[in-house]
Amino acid sequence: MSNKHTAYSILELALVPKGSTIKQTLNNSLSLAKTAEESGYKRYWLAEHHNSEHIGSSATSLLIGYIADNTSTIRVGSGGIMLPNHSPLVIAEQFGTLAHLYPGRIDLGLGRAPGTDQLTAQAIRSDFMKAAHSFPQEVEKIQTYFSQENKTAKVRATIAEGTDVPLYILGSSTDSAYLAAAKGLPYAFASHFATTHLANAIRIYRDQFTPSDVLEKPYVMAGINVIVADTDEEAERMFTTLIRMFVGVLTGKTDGLQPPSEMTDELVELFNHPALNQMLKYSFVGNKETVKKQVTSFLEETQADELITVSTLHNVYDRINSVKLFAELMGEINSSRVRYDSVADHQSSH
Numbered sequence: 001m002s003n004k005h006t007a008y009s010i011l012e013l014a015l016v017p018k019g020s021t022i023k024q025t026l027n028n029s030l031s032l033a034k035t036a037e038e039s040g041y042k043r044y045w046l047a048e049h050h051n052s053e054h055i056g057s058s059a060t061s062l063l064i065g066y067i068a069d070n071t072s073t074i075r076v077g078s079g080g081i082m083l084p085n086h087s088p089l090v091i092a093e094q095f096g097t098l099a100h101l102y103p104g105r106i107d108l109g110l111g112r113a114p115g116t117d118q119l120t121a122q123a124i125r126s127d128f129m130k131a132a133h134s135f136p137q138e139v140e141k142i143q144t145y146f147s148q149e150n151k152t153a154k155v156r157a158t159i160a161e162g163t164d165v166p167l168y169i170l171g172s173s174t175d176s177a178y179l180a181a182a183k184g185l186p187y188a189f190a191s192h193f194a195t196t197h198l199a200n201a202i203r204i205y206r207d208q209f210t211p212s213d214v215l216e217k218p219y220v221m222a223g224i225n226v227i228v229a230d231t232d233e234e235a236e237r238m239f240t241t242l243i244r245m246f247v248g249v250l251t252g253k254t255d256g257l258q259p260p261s262e263m264t265d266e267l268v269e270l271f272n273h274p275a276l277n278q279m280l281k282y283s284f285v286g287n288k289e290t291v292k293k294q295v296t297s298f299l300e301e302t303q304a305d306e307l308i309t310v311s312t313l314h315n316v317y318d319r320i321n322s323v324k325l326f327a328e329l330m331g332e333i334n335s336s337r338v339r340y341d342s343v344a345d346h347q348s349s350h
Contacts, residue, residue: 004334004337005334005337006299006304006305006306006307006330006333006334007042007305007306007307008040008041008042008306008307008308008309008326008327008330009036009041009042009043009044009045009075009221009306009307009308009309010032010033010036010041010043010044010045010308010309010310010311010323011045011047011079011192011223011308011309011310012029012032012033012044012045012046012047012057012079013047013049013055013057013310013312014026014029014046014047014055014056014057014063015054015055015056015245015256015257015312016053016054016055016056016256016257017256017257017259017314017315018255018256018257018258018259018314019256020256022056025056026056026063026066028316028319029046029056029063029067030066030067030070031316031320032044032311032316032319032320032323033067033070033071033074033076034070034071035320035323035324036074036323036327037071037072037073037074039323039324039327040327040330040331041074041323041327042074042075042306043074043075043076043077043107043308044067044071044074044075044076044077045076045077045078045079045080045107045109045308046060046063046064046067046076046077046078046079047060047078047079047080047115048060048078048080048081048082048085048111048115049115049116050085050114050115050116050120050121050124051116051117051120052116052254054254054255054256054257060078060081061078061081061091061094061095061098064076064077064078064098064106065098065101065102068098068101068102068105068106069101069102073105074105075105075106075107076102076105076106076107077106077107077108077109077168078107078108078109078110079109079170079188079308080108080109080110080111080168080170080188081108081109081110081111082111082112082113082114082115083110083111083112083131083135083138083139083142084112084114084121084125084128084131084132084135084138085114085115085121085124085125085128085131086125088138088141088142088145089141089145089155089157091108091142092142092145092146092157092160093145093157093159093160095108095160095163095165096145096146096157096159096160096161096163096165097159098165099160099163099164099165100159100163103164104164106164106165107165107166107168108142108165108166108167108168109167109168109169109170109188110139110142110167110168110169110170111169111170111171111176112132112135112171112175112176113172114128114132135179136179136182136183139167139169139179139183142167143167145157145160145161146160146161146162146163146165147161147162148161148162166186166214167185167186167214168185168186168187168188168221169183169185169186169187169188170188170189170190171187171188171189171190171201172189172190172193172194172197173194173197173201174197174200174201174204176189176201177189177200177201177202177204177205177208178204178205178208180205181204181205181206181207181208181209181210181218182208182210183210183212184209184210184211184212184213184214184215185212185214185215186215186219186220186221187201187202187205187218187219187220187221188221188222188223188308189201189202189220189221189222189223190223191222191223191224191282192223192224192225192282192283192308192309192310193223193246193279193280194279195278195279195280195281195282196278198222198282198302199301199302202220202222202302202304205218205220206218206220218305219305219306220302220303220304220305220306221304221305221306221307221308222282222298222302222304222306222307222308223282223307223308223309223310224282224283224284224295224298224307224308224309224310225242225280225282225283225284225285225309225310225311225312226283226284226285226291226309226310226311226322226326227239227242227283227284227285227286227311227312227313227322228284228285228286228287228288228291228321228322228325228326228329229286229287229318229321229322229325230287230321230325231287232285232286232287232290234287235285235286235287235290235291236263236285236286237260237261237262237263238260238285238313238314238318238322239260239263239283239285240258240260240261240262240263240267241257241258241259241260241312241313241314242280242283242312242313243267243270243271243276243280244258244267245257245258245312246276246279246280247270247276250275250276250279257312257313257314258314259314259315260313260314282298284298288325288328288329289329291325291326291329292329292332292333295307295329295330295333296333299333307330309323309326311323
């Protein structure tokens with residue numbers, strides 16, 4: 001592998017476990033963020049979803065403030081702000097404000113999907129479809145509002161001007177790859193569920209990347225589902241929660257996160273269904289050594305600069321343990337790569 005160090009981060013959807021409350025879920029999100037900060041994760045991103053009683057990440061900007069205010073070093077951002085839902089001016093003001101409160105720690109990931117159903121998207125913003133089709137132009141507006149040059153404009157987001165808020169383009173198809181490449185922005189792909197286009201999207205992004213003022217070379221972030229436990233059997237048991245959640249998504253019968261159970265023949269059959277199996281292709285489940293091998297293989301395949309992990313577990317203590325174990329195995333992967341590159345460099349010099 002060519003990279004000596006792969007950063008690792010967390011995408012938090014604030015999924016509400018069965019029998020829990022939104023308040024408990026959001027408090028647990030903070031506990032996870034604190035663990036991630038202590039464990040060397042680079043960033044902690046909050047998603048945006050609407051009209052779901054089992055997801056707590058609706059007001060993304062507010063949650064970012066909550067997490068950032070109760071941590072001190074980890075970067076906090078959006079994974080992402082679904083820009084067609086919002087006025088670019090208001091988003092620039094919100095993230096400009098966050099940047100003043102938590103300087104050098106705020107990221108703005110931007111996506112074009114609604115994060116909800118069409119009816120709700122219309123309720124959020126009546127011209128949603130127009131805004132979605134104009135996503136590149138909407139991103140351009142955000143960039144303008146953050147620029148120093150906008151000080152002479154008649155319409156300004158004054159609190160955002162000149163603040164340090166890096167932009168990231170999020171995507172689950174190849175469309176976003178072209179946009180991120182053209183703008184010279186980092187690219188985060190949602191391969192934790194949209195697995196089909198990952199390789200193609202990364203290839204397009206890298207092949208067509210145009211250097212910009214903010215980025216000299218392509219930067220790829222790839223989403224993966226991660227469940228690490230002390231044993232493979234324990235991790236497989238926890239994995240049943242994620243399988244059931246995706247079955248609910250595919251059948252339209254969503255519910256709170258179900259507690260784990262034994263991996264029954266029925267669950268194995270559901271997991272092996274082509275649609276579900278494809279969506280969960282990049283789910284790395286097992287003990288530390290098992291997941292380490294899976295992640296190493298994924299990094300060799302994608303050459304991702306950063307992994308953004310999703311841990312869909314019913315119990316917060318299992319999540320915290322998984323986050324800690326994943327940080328340990330990433331430390332081992334990065335250390336072994338440095339040693340390998342050092343030996344290779346030494347041999348090539350003789």
